[in-house]
Amino acid sequence: MSDSAQSSPAQPPVAPRHPVSREWHGVTRTDDYEWLREKDSPEVLAHLEAENAWTEQATAHLADLRASLFEETRARTKETDLSVPTRNRGWWFYGRTFEGKEYGASCRVPVSDPDDWTPPVPDADAKVDEPALPGEEVLLDLNELAEGHEFFSLGGSALSLDDTLLAYSVDTAGDERYTVRVKRLADGTLLDDVVEGVLGGVTWHPDSTSFFYTTVDEAWRSDKVWRHRLGTSQAEDELVHHETDARYWVAVGRSRDDRWLYVVSGSKTTTEWSILDTTDEQAQFTVFHPRTDGLEYHLESAVIADAPAFLVLHNGTGPDFELAVSPPAPATPAQWAPLVAHDPAVRLEDVDAFATHLVLHQRSEGLTQLRILPLGPDGVGEGHLVEFDRAVYTIGSGSNPEFTQPTVRLGYTSLAVPSSVYDYDVRTRELTLLRRTPVLGGFDVDDYEEHRLWATARDGVQVPVSLVCRKGAHDGGRPLPTLLYGYGAYEASIDPYFSVPRLSLLDRGAAFAIAHVRGGGEMGRRWYDEGKLDHKPNTFNDFVDVARHLVETGWSSPETLVAEGGSAGGLLMGAVVNQAPELFAGVVANVPFVDALTTMLDATLPLTIGEYEEWGNPEADPDVYALMSSYAPYDNVAAVDYPPILAETSLNDTRVLYVEPAKWIAKLRATAVGRRDFLLRTEMSAGHGGVSGRYKAWHDRAFSLAWILDRMGLAHAAPDRASQP
Template sequence: MQPPLADRRPTTREIHGESRVDDYEWMRDKESPDVVAHLEAENAYTAARTEHLAPLRQRIFDEIKARTLETDLSVPTRNRGHWYYGRSFEGREYGASCRVPVTDPDDWTPPRPAADATPDEPALPGEELLLDLDQLAEGHDFFSLGGSAISPDGRLLAYSVDVVGDERYTIRVLDLATRELRDDEITGAIGGAVWDRAGEHVYYTTVDESWRADKIWRHRLGTTQADDVLVHHEQDARFWVGIGRTRTDRFLMIAAGSKTTTEYLVLDADSPDAGFVVFAPRVEGLEYSLDHAVIAGEDRFLVLHNHTGADFELGSAPVAPTAPDDWAPLVAHDPAVRLEDVDAFAGHLVVHQRSEGLTQLRILELGEQGVGDDYLVEFDEEIYTVASGGNPGFHQPTVRVGYASLAIPSSVYDYDVRTRELTLLRRAPVLGGYDPADYEEHRLWATSPDGAQVPISIVCRRGARDAGPIPVLLYGYGAYEASMDPYFSIARLSMLDRGAGFAIAHVRGGGEMGRHWYDDGKLFHKQNSFTDFAACARHLIAEGWTTPERLVAEGGSAGGLLMGAVANQAPQLFGGIVAAVPFVDALTTMLDATLPLTVTEYDEWGNPEADPSVYACMRAYAPYDNVVAMDYPPILAETSLNDTRVLYVEPAKWIAKLRATATGRQDFLLRTEMSAGHGGVSGRYKSWHDRAFSLAWILDRMGLADTTP
């Protein structure tokens, strides 16, 4: 079967003295029959070219399914008078959310389900169904729950759903006593809803035409959306907004932020008539976040900020507008420790931080005199990821902790601050006799051309390298200060058990090594992300981990930009490249301020329309602009038609240009989900099939398609 050859329909734009000719910009019109026909032809070609992998895809899907406990229950989380948890059921895509009453107010030990509970039986005594997600998804090709929030009195549930994939949600309110939906319906929201303390209003966020979250609204229950009150409208096109409620329930907070600057507006529920008040006015380059704490009997705001240093300091301030110079330090700035977040509880504070590329949880105990003992929750493994979550109760004495590594399945602990004991509540089951000891994981360090030491996290079956180099999948991202910390994956076992390794290149542009790691991989320093990734590949080859023919690279979204750049700059290092929803036509996107997210991205990539030097910088690395006549490794590009973050047209144009320009193998595939968004398909079984497709292609590139675990 011959690959689809897209028509060349040149468009020309004069920009900074250069005539920029684009043969495939016509593909941007997704309503065009020509565009739809081309995408469908690409899908047909991809299906034909990968037909021989269908048995392998099915085996991988069956392996994922066999290792997964399909009927399961999450660890219950206590909030006010109930324990909340999620249930999954064999044969169902989405599952359900449930709750049971708290029977002993002094007991913070989560209840355990009956071992023999069937899907049609309560998992715990007194179980109440909140949402049946499979029922909500019925009749839709795509379904996503944006968020759910219980009213303060526990009687109403506000939830939001997206059935298209464009991340525009509809909010509904369910009466939990009658199981009836109230007349309230809010369309066009992003994410979920936030209740006020009285339970009479919900707040929500909407986006503008460029998909920027710009407005906060207040909806009074029992009224129509047309009657909703606009609480805040962010006029600066670089900023987006969101709203939340503090764990103490006293304050509602609106956060307005760009990539480099933040500003908080605060509403005191004790004085609601005062309205939202700015805590500290925005100053270019000043970033901060707020939480409410009670320290030594005094109400204080916790301010996590970069006023005194790039890696942030934790300070405190009165619960009133306060200038940065008056933020009293609680945890001083340390260039070796990046402070990322803080959670306030009645008896302690939990600081999320990272050092030497590893995440850490720091406890600050509170007493009558203020902050007392200050220490880390310790773990033994060489590489791991730890975070707190599911901690809604201000007065709870425990901290719910999530933990995982490349070999250790996701684990849930409770850390009791009173006794300093860490109790394992649950480790995600992996059926079939899985033992983490059968795998080895390491932290390696590659040297980039400018001398930067780039961390690599890698896992493989124990002893896999004894016979020499092994195939390796090298994953990377490198943008937005997002850290790609080690994580466990059941699907990945289908690759590891066939003799391959999996590695994460923690390249600059991410946040793994502190704020400088991010700053050194954005704007005019973006090239560092690409050279770091290539350096990691070369290190794995030089140290005998793998060979270029059996090394496959993978990245998605901004990581897809990384994939496109290394395909142009270092194609000889890879036997295959997977680019998921890839930002490969970055220059075209950043030249169009009307496209979703462009203006808010100027602080990440620069403004090439206004600044010739930014244009020249992006022009030098943008993957689509730098496709040349050379032999590229095999490439699989995956996208979704309804993606609002990275439009489908970027990979579609990229593959078309590769086919028209590249020499040699010309082994390029484009797969477009016609009913999905940026996160791909919805539903766990659909997502397993989706991942099985990619893994089968990867194993084929590695020469492992005919192997068995």
Template sequence: MDVTTDVTAPVAKKVPSERTHHGDTFVDHYEWLRDKNDPEVIAYLEGQNAFTETHTAQLDGLRKDIFGEIKSRTQETDMSVPSRRGRYWYYARTEEGKQYAIRCRCPIADDDDWTPPEVTADEPLTGEEILLDANVEAEGHDFFSLGGLTVSDDGNWLAYSTDVIGDERYTLRFKDLRNGELLDDVIANTAGGAVWSADAKHVFYQTVDDAWRPDTVWRHDIGAGRDDVRVFHEPDERFWVGMGSTRSDKYLMIGVGSKITTEVYVLAADDPTGEFRSVAPRVDGVEYSVEHAVIGGTDQFVIVHNDVRDGVKAENFAIDIAPVDDPTNRRELIAHDPERRIEDLDAFRDYLVLSYRRAALPKLAIADLRGVDGVPAPADFHEVEFREELCSAGLAANPEWATPKLRIGYGSFVDPTEVLDLDVATGDLTLLKRQPVLGGYDATDYVQTREWATAVDGTRIPLSIVRRKGVDETRPAPLLLYGYGSYETSIDPSFSVSRLSLLDRGVVFVLAHIRGGGEMGRYWYDNGKTLTKKNTFTDFVDAARHLVDAQWTTPQQMVAEGGSAGGLLMGAVANLAPELFNGVLASVPFVDALTSILDPSLPLTVIEWDEWGNPLHDPDVYAYMRSYSPYENVEAKPYPPILALTSLNDTRVLFTEAAKWVARLQELSTSDNPILLKTEMSAGHGGVSGRYKQWEEVAFELAWILQQTGAVSPPPPE
């Protein structure tokens, strides 16, 4: 319940703008909010910010408490576990009072030493060299983001890129690590990362087109000026371009991909001025990735793919190997399994590591090539076991191809993130570091469980649930239901310091693994995209109804949360079942989806047609999107309290979407529930930068959630 009912939201003027496609005309009264250079638009956003601040002012004390809790549980001066690459250990550390991490390295004393230096929070490692202090780089800027940081193979050069606006246009710079001097070479408007050639004389980077699509790879010769060589360009607007290298450092790679089709080009890293060659020509609907391995004493490309074999498409992916000098001569390494979604295969000198998921759970299996004569069989891959079945687990930083041990990351709802070394021969896991949680955290105070809801069509939807032990299970509890459900993204149970501020106040947290995500395999994704997208929304609603029916919670105690494409979910759910929730939190929400996907000039639109369909040219897709796009389907009904968060410089989901959506909701909602918009005026898609600012933002969100779930009551009006 909000206590500042005498405050009114700024009313956006209505300027009719007609949009007609396939015989359908939609009159949009708030399209004028698109122009962020219009002073009236800025005034409107600032007015909404003031309205939101006034309406949530009674939560200021709670926000301060939560910020203090996050801060008190966090070891502010800390250090990551060093990872070995070449002659150095690389790591990052933070210092109390500073917003950003400091990137460092120290020399390796013994080439045979693979045991990382002991992590110490208070003192730098012996021989420490600071590569980049982001706090220094961020001075004088309201926003700062590090796009990439790459050291050449010989350890002498650093390439790094920064964004101080939030629009993800990065400036690339180079540093001579032998003397600490910055070169005059400065490249603006890059896509973020950089890749070095083997001789450290050339660096490859990407630029973007007018629609923010990375489309071109350039080669920059260090110290040779700005006349860079264009080595690759992708004209098809459906495809993004990426640049990388194999872990062995033997090959440079250019990856070209749409949502459903990929192609990979390779070039020997010691021949940086040569021509990239395609491993396999692109075929519509076929995705593949490539890694280099030495198997049976020969150089092989390991190819993870979903191609057709013997008339059957490898929907959940299979793995082939092929000689690097004849990639067409492929043989099967791991066959397709409809119950197992293969996500990746990482190659090391002595190991192959298979990452996959089964029944919505992430898995790792490892083959030790030293114990295999020739090509490993599926039986040679042995699964790694973790303490908790519900967890996030996978390879961590393993930059060295010849590493004798594998670095693994693990965490769960109840287990703080751990960094472990795995001895493949023995199966022993050695704990290198557990995320420190100050204040006497005890994992046994919390319980995580898996439940299954049933969708309206009978599909079983996995739910991951965590609560504090002692929450009265005989009565409904405050509950936060989180969902995403797009792009085949899997959201696994992981630890969160800030979430403790909810759990310790009796809030139950639930992840709904809805269709459109990747938790249950490729079919789970395929049945939550394009012309089946509504399954994503109805799955979330059915999950919420299950939680009510199972007496986990009540509609008066439940808040829904999602961001970006998950914000689209929030908008659709608010239209479908507003009665189920006492709050909807939508971060950078993609709620004006149809307008955006109809406009090829906007960032990301054309490549998104594989995800949502092409409403510009297909009337069926247009009609389907028109039927669920949140903005167009806002109507006169009693909406729950809604908090929308956006950023002025977001290039992925424009601030316009949240601004228009809120204006329409405020116009049409028949309830007295506040519809709030908060715009960060100097941030991008990821929100504010700097850890303390981020904690403040998290505290703002959590305080609102606690109020709407009823876990805390607002103070009485003065």
């Protein structure tokens, strides 16, 4: 039995050291805790359980607060609820949730009037055994599928184009490897077809007798596209595409007008699309334009000036992308006619084509935007933005599956405004609010104030910050306990979003802020480029500089400022706490990528090779090795007084392995001086996204928030009753 397993829960576990040394580029690197990688080892499992026991013991004084936070979230949430119906192929589709049940159900009813695009209003209070709309058909009840499983995740569901079959995929381990089943809707029976080891969902062929799916290789890279024909075994499935370049992943999809099937190969910097015209029974997948290093493009089937065409969103003329029109066939960039020219002030991110209009997804000055471009006999008309008047918000296109629909379903939210669903009529420019997620218990948007701040980074760059707090909380410049969140990788933008559990933080007098650091995409492609590869330290420096800005301008103080980030944002947390431990009262690192150098030195691990274009290849390049050695959190743990740290992970995570935070906490506990208040919490039956089920997720977040409030000195603070349930 390990030393850690023998430790009393009243004392933190001590992981034994088993040094392993390797030489890289003439430098010897010694790792004392690599033995924790043996996931099936009884010693490793005992250590993780001992860490969990210690975390429970060390946070036992927060049990009542956790219970209160959970109940506050539950009381603010309308548990029996439903989504706004979405129209597709003669049906209205919607989801339902029920009080006391972890998961929801997907339903549909027939469209009664083909000319009326106004969604029906289901009965939001209908009981579990009552239809929310007349003629309701339950397609999937996820509670039934999840029965008997500690973990459950729906990878996706897709209806055949003849509306007779539903293919759906489930994961009951948390490792994101799904099993596909096919349900006959006429009688609810399952076909004999079972396809295992699938990544996500499936894409139906328009013939409704076959579907496509992807699988992963040993490095957890989606590398193969398969075609499954109903009535045959998985062993007989046709291999449609095998991506042999380890830098690339592969995906499959179908155009909105149902004419084209796509197979997309992509790396971090390059894409290649293959197309198949389903109206031609003899057609095979054909490359649209061969991959060219650094060229990214996206295709969308459209009808321009009454003629079929492809829209090509590409970065061939500039890093922030251009929208062009191409013939609906393989074409070279010389044949891509510009439609919306590259603009360094506007990052074009996506485009959706419909029969009467285009929807261009873009961002400018750190804010998301939707631009509507009308279509007519002469081509594309002058575009306009769908505008909202708040200073900080997020807008995005919602579910819009019908090629002929005259409206755009969109979503809108902010740090203070709950998720809202609108229909935008392209013809009249009328914006209709269909639903705002109800928040019970006296919640009022006007009780909160939002701010867009700008922090000056050490190299002079202005870094945007989004912040929310109770109205008047900062009057007079009084510092607020603040939770500062960050990510900063993969060009992923952390746009302002609403959170019900966060209200418990705000109502106890704290603020919440997002540091939109470089490495994300908030300020365009340059923002990403300036936070990756050789420029990766900018990400960490930006976050520290934002924290210092909040302190120096009186928004917060080091005694009450808590930082949080997950996955690549967990790497951010580990790096900033090494750089400036004195700035933070606590740090929460969720599924953190803190042992980045070890991972990137091992090409056999999941995702490593595909990540070279994000982080570099330290195995092949001594300069990359030196740079990563300088910031990798695990490698830079030092004998300093770190703030309290809570690391949360999952045993079955395939993206960031549990071993990274396990090693990190072990090394922190052995090396740091002073408080040495470090906790590791491992979910023993979940993956990268954490626990499944909404009530479990609420409990999980209540645990983290209680710890955060304790670090802020607010564990015993009474919440403002104005918005309490």
